[in-house]
Amino acid sequence: MLDLLICEFSKIKRQKFIRFSMMAAFLFPIPLTVLMANDRMSFDQLFRANVLFDELLLLPCVLGIIASILFFMERDNDTLKNLVTIPVSRTKIVIAKLLVMTIISVLYSIAALGATVIGGLIVGGVEGILYRLGISVILGILIAIATFPIVIVIVHFSKSYIFSIIVSFVYAVVSFVITMMLSSNPGMVSSISSVLPIPIIFRWYLSLFPLEDALSYVKPYMITTLACFGILAIFAIVTVYLTTFIYKRKEI
């Protein structure tokens, strides 16, 4: 498996977009820092805003495009037949590609934290970096798992890059809108936010930091670490199984 991972990373060395995607982690923190500095907000609020926009909204879009690059690579270059004749099982190929996606997601998350820390220095006051680093790494893993359903669609339809971009953006925006409604009117979306992974991650994230009094109404909707990890673990198992199942049925 380690060899496969190294192979996947060697292949994506040629892909400029993946390097470019790390820069995307700086897109939201820059305007957010300016606005937070203008409104004299705390580092906690800056970190939360960056998690919300940079990770819960933008990261699934970026990961969707990366997933399509990773999976279409074999189709476009006609290399799947070579891999299968080595032989490497398709299950292993799928797992290796999903692991690469997860590692990129964690790297993006750390880059986003780096951008937030720089913003925090401007806003004034950076605290608990190690704790936040741990959270960022976990968020990277969880958001990668939350993006696995997009991989199922991409692998199943195996269409163009445009299609993958659209699917990723629609998934990210719908999840994000529900997440935002969770903060404004949690009762209205409580049932759907218990099923969709990105709102679940947000509900877990809210329980990690003390909330302002103005947001106390969302407290009943927070979920524990164990519940969040449990749901996403089941989600990961089901989605990986489905992706593998669909990938195996594809003709070379």
Add this chain to the structure above:
Amino acid sequence: MGSIIISEFTKLKRYSILWIGVVAVFFSSALAVFQSSTGGGSILYENFYNNIIWNNFSLSFPFVIVLIGGFIINREYIDHTLKNVLTVPISFRKLLTGKLITIGMLTILFAVFSFLCTILLAFILKCTDMSFPLIAKSLYQIVGMGLCNYIAVLPIIVFFSRKQNGFFAGVGLAFVYGFCGIFVAGRNLSDYYPITSGLGIIGFTGGGGADSLTFNTSLELCVLFLMVVISAIMLICTKNYEDGTAISKNKLKKRPVRQT
């Protein structure tokens, strides 16, 4: 130029990507239904269409304009038709200008579609204050905002038109660019930010904290004019492939022949 635009529309007929634009525009209208109906009670048409304008500039329009614009330019590269067009001969600059005008016309069509969605959904929601002057005002504001968004994203389309598949990055950038409009609108910066600078020009009166603002229309016009100037400069600086190469020069580099 007229024939270039007509041929662009002829090509567009085959592209299913237009449906993506239709879905995105409808999505922003459907989202406004949720936003307007959360408060309960009767829904005012003015609030409803203001929510649609808000969703259009922050979510759908910048993304859709750059996506479709980038796509119709990219098709010339991936379908290997650029070399044929250049040998007609039509210069790349002229072709790009034609495509940009086509995208502008498409933006108007999408904005009109957004208006039709607004009217349809307003009838379904039984909005209370619908009157002809207000409906005409909503048409003007939705189309006006669409055009302002088009001008705001023009430099992105031109910048990412030079490389095959380069527009993917442009689409991501346009999405963030549009989304940041939410943070900017409702603050004093909205006049300076190209995406939100259309709000004052169209006389936006709606929510999102923007109602307390007074817009500086002349400044907003200057910002959008600046965007047009930047796009024009980028367009003028675009290479015309006079050297005869319509593909990446890296691909043209010959491999060194080993001497034996």
